[in-house]
Amino acid sequence: MTSYTIERKSPLTGKINSMEITMDPSDYLAWENGMMIQNALPYLTADEREFIKTGMIDDEWDQMCNGAARVFRALKPE
Numbered sequence: 001m002t003s004y005t006i007e008r009k010s011p012l013t014g015k016i017n018s019m020e021i022t023m024d025p026s027d028y029l030a031w032e033n034g035m036m037i038q039n040a041l042p043y044l045t046a047d048e049r050e051f052i053k054t055g056m057i058d059d060e061w062d063q064m065c066n067g068a069a070r071v072f073r074a075l076k077p078e
Contacts, residue, residue, distance in 0.1 A: 006018065006020075037052065037053060
């Protein structure tokens with residue numbers, strides 16, 4: 001496993017967000033090549049996988065959904 005600083009542009013704010021994520025690079029490539037992210041990177045948290053896909057951080061989801069995102073994630077199994 002290797003630690004990477006991933007940068008993504010938030011579609012909500014236009015801000016460049018970054019997150020340090022530890023993963024196997026071959027798993028990331030599997031996702032890029034079409035594998036479902038939860039199958040390619042099952043050891044990441046839902047927030048880490050969502051960040052990789054969308055560039056949005058937890059606070060932005062809360063802002064967008066008025067806090068509903070955090071409640072939904074608490075109820076949704078990984």
